[in-house]
Every structure is written in structure tokens, then in C-alpha cells.
Amino acid sequence: MRLDDLTGRKFGRLTVLKRSENIRDKTAWLCVCECGNAKVITADNLKRGVTRSCGCYRDYIRIENGRRNGTHHGFGTRIYRIYRGMWQRCYDKNVSQYSRYGGKGIKICDEWLGENGFVAFRNWSEKNGYQDNLSIDRINNNGDYSPTNCRWATDKEQMNNRNCNVFLCMNGEKHTMAEWSDITGISRATIKSRHRAGWNDVDILTKPVDKRKATKSKL
Numbered sequence: 001m002r003l004d005d006l007t008g009r010k011f012g013r014l015t016v017l018k019r020s021e022n023i024r025d026k027t028a029w030l031c032v033c034e035c036g037n038a039k040v041i042t043a044d045n046l047k048r049g050v051t052r053s054c055g056c057y058r059d060y061i062r063i064e065n066g067r068r069n070g071t072h073h074g075f076g077t078r079i080y081r082i083y084r085g086m087w088q089r090c091y092d093k094n095v096s097q098y099s100r101y102g103g104k105g106i107k108i109c110d111e112w113l114g115e116n117g118f119v120a121f122r123n124w125s126e127k128n129g130y131q132d133n134l135s136i137d138r139i140n141n142n143g144d145y146s147p148t149n150c151r152w153a154t155d156k157e158q159m160n161n162r163n164c165n166v167f168l169c170m171n172g173e174k175h176t177m178a179e180w181s182d183i184t185g186i187s188r189a190t191i192k193s194r195h196r197a198g199w200n201d202v203d204i205l206t207k208p209v210d211k212r213k214a215t216k217s218k219l
Contacts, residue, residue: 003027004043006029006043006046007019007029011031011046011047011049011051011052012049012051012052012053013033013034013035013052013053013054013091014031014032014033014034014039014041014046014051014052014053014054015031015032016029016030016031016046017029017030017031017032017038018030020040021040023040023042026042026043026044027042027043027044028040028041028042028043029041029042029043029046031046031054033053033054034053034091034093034102035053035054035090035091035102035107035108035113037054037055038054039054039055055114078132079121079122079125079130080118080122082135082136083112083117083118083121083122086108086136086145087108089101089102089106090102090106090107090108090145091108104142106138106142106143106144106145107144107145108144108145108146109144109145109146109147111146111147112124112145112146124147125152128147128151128152129151129152130152131152133154134152134153134154135152135153135154136150136151136152136153137150137151137152137153138150139151166195168180168191168195168201168204168205169201170201170202170205170206177191177192177195180205184205184206186205186209187209190209191204191205194207
């Protein structure tokens with residue numbers, strides 16, 4: 001009987017990479033999930049739709065079912081809403097933010113995935129400075145969501161951590177425009193305007209502001 005070559009085909013969240021060793025005499029294939037995990041799955045389970053992810057989506061649905069059934073022990077909390085949003089950004093192609101997260105290969109660490117993933121995330125949050133006025137922030141914007149790359153930060157700290165920020169240097173110190181504005185007392189608008197005009201960093205941050213021009217600009 002001719003083998004049905006599944007290489008390159010997609011089943012749910014899984015893409016078939018290559019043939020693998022049989023599982024209990026059944027034809028099996030090595031697949032990669034949208035979350036980045038690899039898993040060997042039998043051809044039967046792929047074709048019949050029994051297995052449609054490496055397990056990450058199944059675990060998420062289990063969490064959602066627990067939420068609806070009131071057994072999640074976290075539903076309704078702000079931490080859970082943040083966790084749910086984090087998962088969707090990384091793994092749900094239907095959300096608008098997916099292209100900037102999951103679409104760029106950003107994932108959630110194994111510790112924060114699975115049936116006990118939310119509990120692990122919640123415990124880490126409570127031990128690492130979670131407050132209702134803070135948001136989850138990745139220290140390295142190109143890195144995954146994990147205990148070593150995440151922190152709870154203010155909106156201002158998150159703004160300063162964006163990839164699009166312009167950094168200025170003076171006396172061996174490197175800060176964003178917003179941070180230099182706090183340090184020097186020069187408005188961010190003035191710093192930004194000077195930078196656009198081609199000023200060097202030291203002049204941008206040390207030249208006195210012409211108060212007469214500033215006053216005229218407000219008139």
C-alpha cells in the first residue's frame with residue numbers, strides 16, 4: 001500500500017516536518033506546533049483531527065473550561081486576564097497583536113504553559129512585585145515570556161523599554177528621551193526637536209532652553 005506523504009501539510013496548529021518511527025506499528029510523523037514545540041503523532045490521529053496541537057491548545061481550553069465552571073481558582077482576577085491576554089498574543093492568530101508576538105516567534109516558557117501554567121504564573125507574580133497598577137513587561141523585547149525575562153512595570157517603564165525608543169548618551173550614561181527629560185528638566189518635546197534637527201547628544205541635553213522662543217511658541 002502506497003504511503004500517504006503528509007510532509008508539509010497542516011493539521012490544526014501542527015505542520016508535518018518529516019516521517020518518524022512508527023508508534024505501535026502505526027505510521028507516525030514529526031510535527032511542529034505553532035507554539036514551537038515538536039511532537040511525533042500518528043497519521044491516523046492527524047487525519048481524523050484527534051490531535052491538532054502539541055498539547056498547548058488543549059491545556060488552554062482546559063483552563064478556559066475551568067474558568068467557566070468556576071473551578072479555575074483565578075477567574076475574574078486581573079492576573080488571570082493578563083495571563084489569558086499573554087497566551088492569546090503568542091498563540092492565537094485571530095487576535096490583532098499576534099503578528100507582533102507569536103508571529104515573531106515569541107512564546108511562553110514551559111513553566112507557564114500547561115494545566116498548571118496559570119498557577120505557576122500567578123505564584124511568580126505574587127512573589128515578584130505584582131500590583132494592580134503594574135503590567136507584565138518583557139525585559140528583552142525579543143525574548144519569550146519567562147520568569148527570567150519578565151517583570152511587573154509601570155506604563156512609563158514599559159514605554160522606556162520599547163524597541164522604537166531613541167537612546168541618547170552623555171558622560172557614559174545611556175537613557176531614553178523620556179528618562180533624560182526627567183534627569184535634565186528639559187521637556188521631552190525639546191529633546192525630540194533637537195534630535196530631529198541633528199544636534200549631538202551632549203548639546204541636546206546641556207544647552208539652555210531659550211525661554212523667549214518657548215514663550216512665543218505658546219502664543
